[in-house]
Amino acid sequence: MRLCVCLLLLSIVCVSADRFGLRRAGQFVRDAVGGSRDMLRAYQDMRKANYIGADKYFHARGNYEAARRGPGGAWAAKVISDAREGFQSLSGRGAEDTRADQEANKWGRSGGDPNRYRPKGLPKKY
Numbered sequence: 001m002r003l004c005v006c007l008l009l010l011s012i013v014c015v016s017a018d019r020f021g022l023r024r025a026g027q028f029v030r031d032a033v034g035g036s037r038d039m040l041r042a043y044q045d046m047r048k049a050n051y052i053g054a055d056k057y058f059h060a061r062g063n064y065e066a067a068r069r070g071p072g073g074a075w076a077a078k079v080i081s082d083a084r085e086g087f088q089s090l091s092g093r094g095a096e097d098t099r100a101d102q103e104a105n106k107w108g109r110s111g112g113d114p115n116r117y118r119p120k121g122l123p124k125k126y
Contacts, residue, residue: 031072038065038073039080049126056104056117058126063108074109081105
């Protein structure tokens with residue numbers, strides 16, 4: 001019964017959003033969810049590759065792929081990147097490394113080619 005009520009309310013909200021021209025809001029959310037997935041995939045690839053010196057490449061790649069989805073993806077990439085760097089700086093990581101990571105994040109989000117940060121020898125599958 002609760003599931004039916006939730007689905008009914010969700011349907012009403014979606015129809016109302018379309019009626020009042022809020023389709024863009026729905027697209028923003030879809031882009032943000034997709035961008036979050038892009039960031040997660042880049043993180044998982046970075047962990048799987050376990051390649052010294054490749055972290056900036058994966059930062060730039062995740063942000064690049066997320067931002068290509070649109071404003072919602074770029075927003076998700078910025079929020080995730082800032083949160084991750086904020087957490088890591090609290091854990092005692094160097095300010096210089098954080099600054100370099102944020103530079104790679106911004107480069108990717110602005111549409112810059114992530115391969116700028118790709119280290120020699122990183123397997124092509126990444």
